[in-house]
Amino acid sequence: MNKLFTASVLALATASTAFAQDLPQAGSTWFTDGQATIETMLAKQANTGRALNVILFVADGNGVASNYMNRMWAGQQEGGMGDDYVQPFEAFPELALVKTYNINAQTPDSAPTAGAMNTGVKQRFNLINLGENAVHDDCSTVAGNELTLFSELMTQAGKSVGAVTSARLTHATPAAVYAKTANRNWEDAVPEGCTAQKDIASQLVDAMKAGTLDVALGGGARYFVPEGTETPNGGQGGRADGVNLVEMAREAGIDIIADKAELDALDGSKPVLGLIADSHAAYEADRAETEPSLADMTKRAIELLSTNENGFYLEVESGRVDHANHATNAKRAMIDGKAFADAVAMADEMTDDADTLIIVTADHEHAIAMNGYCGRGTPIDGLCFDVAQTGILHTDEPVLAADGKPYTVVGYLNGASSVLVEQEDGTFAAPDGRPDLTQEQAQDIDYTQQVLIPKDSESHSGVDVALYAKGPWAHLFDGTVEQNYIFHVMDYAVNAGE
Amino acid sequence: MMLTRRSFLGQSPLALLGAGLSTPFLITAAQAAPQAGDAPLKIRDLYDKGAVLSPRARALDGTRIAISGFMAPPLKADAAFFVLTKMPMATCPFCEPGVEWPDTILPVYSKRRVDVIPFNVPIEARGVLRLSEFIDPETGFWSIIRLEDARYARS
Numbered sequence: 242m243n244k245l246f247t248a249s250v251l252a253l254a255t256a257s258t259a260f261a262q263d264l265p266q267a268g269s270t271w272f273t274d275g276q277a278t279i280e281t282m283l284a285k286q287a288n289t290g291r292a293l294n295v296i297l298f299v300a301d302g303n304g305v306a307s308n309y310m311n312r313m314w315a316g317q318q319e320g321g322m323g324d325d326y327v328q329p330f331e332a333f334p335e336l337a338l339v340k341t342y343n344i345n346a347q348t349p350d351s352a353p354t355a356g357a358m359n360t361g362v363k364q365r366f367n368l369i370n371l372g373e374n375a376v377h378d379d380c381s382t383v384a385g386n387e388l389t390l391f392s393e394l395m396t397q398a399g400k401s402v403g404a405v406t407s408a409r410l411t412h413a414t415p416a417a418v419y420a421k422t423a424n425r426n427w428e429d430a431v432p433e434g435c436t437a438q439k440d441i442a443s444q445l446v447d448a449m450k451a452g453t454l455d456v457a458l459g460g461g462a463r464y465f466v467p468e469g470t471e472t473p474n475g476g477q478g479g480r481a482d483g484v485n486l487v488e489m490a491r492e493a494g495i496d497i498i499a500d501k502a503e504l505d506a507l508d509g510s511k512p513v514l515g516l517i518a519d520s521h522a523a524y525e526a527d528r529a530e531t532e533p534s535l536a537d538m539t540k541r542a543i544e545l546l547s548t549n550e551n552g553f554y555l556e557v558e559s560g561r562v563d564h565a566n567h568a569t570n571a572k573r574a575m576i577d578g579k580a581f582a583d584a585v586a587m588a589d590e591m592t593d594d595a596d597t598l599i600i601v602t603a604d605h606e607h608a609i610a611m612n613g614y615c616g617r618g619t620p621i622d623g624l625c626f627d628v629a630q631t632g633i634l635h636t637d638e639p640v641l642a643a644d645g646k647p648y649t650v651v652g653y654l655n656g657a658s659s660v661l662v663e664q665e666d667g668t669f670a671a672p673d674g675r676p677d678l679t680q681e682q683a684q685d686i687d688y689t690q691q692v693l694i695p696k697d698s699e700s701h702s703g704v705d706v707a708l709y710a711k712g713p714w715a716h717l718f719d720g721t722v723e724q725n726y727i728f729h730v731m732d733y734a735v736n737a738g739e
Numbered sequence: 740m741m742l743t744r745r746s747f748l749g750q751s752p753l754a755l756l757g758a759g760l761s762t763p764f765l766i767t768a769a770q771a772a773p774q775a776g777d778a779p780l781k782i783r784d785l786y787d788k789g790a791v792l793s794p795r796a797r798a799l800d801g802t803r804i805a806i807s808g809f810m811a812p813p814l815k816a817d818a819a820f821f822v823l824t825k826m827p828m829a830t831c832p833f834c835e836p837g838v839e840w841p842d843t844i845l846p847v848y849s850k851r852r853v854d855v856i857p858f859n860v861p862i863e864a865r866g867v868l869r870l871s872e873f874i875d876p877e878t879g880f881w882s883i884i885r886l887e888d889a890r891y892a893r894s
Contacts, residue, residue: 527842529789568826657827663857676861687783687825695859697829 285334285716291737292713293552293596295395296543296588297358297727298330299414300581301351302563302574304606304706305338310571310651311562311578313621318579322618322634329586330601333709337718339727340705341605344373348703351563352425354604354724355417359556360388361728369413369441370421378424380435387421391728392453392554398735399551401455403542407522407535407577408560409461411441414604418556419448419457429464429480440464446486449512450493456545456555458538460518462487462499473499476519490514501533509545524561524573525580526686535559535584543591552596554731557584566607567698569656569689571649572622589711598712598734600727606704608654614640615650623683625650644674649683649690656699658689669695713737779805779863779894782825785884786842792870792884800870806845806886807863807894810856815878819849823886827859846885856893864891 266272303311308328316326343353346366353364360370367377372386392402406415411428420441428441439447442464448454465486466478473487480486487497496511498504507513517532528534533541539557546553559581565574585601592599615625616635624647626635639647660676661669675691682688692699708727710718714734784806785796808823812830823845847864856862866889874881 523788523790527788529787531789570826657829657859659859662860687781689826695829 287716288595288713289737290595290713292598292731292734294400294546294592295554295598295731295735296592296600297554297556297731298559298581298585298588298599298601299355299358299556300559300562300578300601300603301408301414302566302605302607302701303559303578303581303603304609304702304704306609306611306704307562307566307574307578307607308603308707309611310575310609310621311582314575315579315582317618317620323621324617328582329589330582330599330709333599333601333711333715335710335715335718337708337710338705338721339602339708339724340721341724342703348701349605350425350701351413351604352417355414355558356388357723357725358602358604358727359391359417361391361725361732362388363723363725367425368423369417369425371423375423380423380432380437383421383423383437390417390419390421390453391731392418392448394732395554395735396453399549400735401546401549401551401553402453403456403546403553403555404454404459404558405456405535405538405542405555406459406558406560407525407580408459408558408564409464409521410445410457410459410516411461411464412459412521412560414558414560415457415459415556416441416445419454420444428461430482442480442486443484446490446493446495446514449490449495449514452512455512455549455553456515456542458504458513458515458517458533458542459558459560460516460520460522462516463519465490465514465516472519473497473516474519487514487516500531501537502531504533504537504541507541507545509548513545521560521564524565524577526573526576535580536587539584540587540591543588547591552735554735555588557588559584563607566609566653567656569653569658569692569699570687571609571651571653571690572684572686572688575622594712596713598710598715598731600708600710600715600718600731602708602727603706604724605701606706608656608700608702610652610654611650612648612652619650620680620684621650623649623680624678639680646675646677648678651690653690653692653699654702655694655696656689656692657695657697658692659695660691660693661695663695777805779807782806782808782823782843782845785845790842796868796884797870799868802868803865804868804886805863805865807861808845809858809860810853810862810891811844812858813853813855814880817852818877819852820875820878820880821847821849821853821855823847823862823864824858829858846880846882847889847891848885848887849889849891856891861894862891863894864889866890 312328313323316323341349341354343349344363344365352369356364356370370388375382375386404415404418413425430440462472463479466472467480467483470478494511496513498515561577562574612625616628618634619626624639627638627640629636660671664670717730787793808825809827811822811824811828813821825843866886869887870884872883
């Protein structure tokens, strides 16, 4: 019976192949596009050369759902319906899903996730680049648990190292390139009596002086400047210990820049510390022209690092997709998602697939999801419009929930914009139901999505994130992988498997 | 809570005021003043990109305006002061070190003790917009822009 079944399947498959061109749907663009994709896949060839350069792109908090939202936004900004738009990295040949949990956290935070990518091992919640026996917030567990970083290995191999971010340079994701800390929040100070490690900003300058970090571009200036002293971009320093790390860096021969003009004017003869904002850089939606974009910083970092003929390792983080998602402000998240895609495109254009491994991923997902059922072309930043009976585009009628009110396409499970309101007795309720909503309100740049569970800040989630890759040994990314595996592919690629 | 050392803007408030004074006004007060039936202002109308005060904000200095937003959880109980935020914020935007929302808020001084409205309920505040450096003697809160003599209600 099994044999008979197998034979039938084979016969059917053979018939399908033989007469595919005769199928009634064979003339459809969908059909011919599908056939063309087969040709593309068959033409794929593994690149087994040595990676001269490695660029790791991390859009913080940009899991599969966030990435979908960004794709729709970018496509609709170009006048399309969004679904069929291809973000630059979505055309990369290799893809994997990444499991992001931490050693002790089903829902990860950005510190150990970035640490996993930079050391090859999973780490504990809220720690950066310390081994599994280290304890959060306990300085006494630092000594003996420090891990070796990919940046340190690359420095030993003669390569240059860079970190670019739209968050503070001392924030979790960029810090994982150069720092080791029992608490991700020790950005400008450690607890009294803690001598086993320095604060993260001090570690950054130490790394630049040691030559394990050559280009660092991002925000966070006030963590490098004492209280009462002006930061390079005119703000106020915040260090309580009186240490002026900016001056120390200058004295060590490191160029300091604070805006786009100064970034552009660099001659590249020295290591560069760019402090473009006192805290995080601006959201892309709010960015002034004097502040460099993520693509601007990525371009300059590659230009500076490329002067080393031995190659480089560069980590680029889009930090503010995460922050906008935390605020349940989907529109700013998708605009920063587009800025991230622009930075990837810039790097891809400036480098050669033959010798540069480019990895594009996220550190974790958020508690974000999409509502339905919306028709094609429904603006991703607005209300869900109904599916049309004929034609392709959505109808002009918003889909109504059981309460008779419309709702947005993008939703979050929790956050500050809960529909539940604290009552005088301390309970949370929605006596009048959830708020009504117009398309104008929903598309406002400051709109925050309706969520159910009230929380101070929307949370991450443990859902997988996607990883796109191209270049030497990118084909080692396949299937569902652990996040710490990313380090191992980078390491394998720069050594060409030796 | 350390309020005295905090300004709510990411850069020197004096520098911001100076920047404003050196820029020619592009909008007159009469043009900027709200007319009957106008939609309330939004906090973003008060700032330009880069967290600098907008010409419209400067033109409205000293005039009575209506503005929409949310009431951040008050910094101090029984005060006649709260912070209007452009998005719901469940925690005080100034009390966590390292966190700044420089162009997302407007301090509001009300006529009477503040009756707290939950942070995620949209409100509209009406009052006199004032642009000048001011240190609140009760809270130590340092501002260069605020709404004075204000009333507020759920919108």
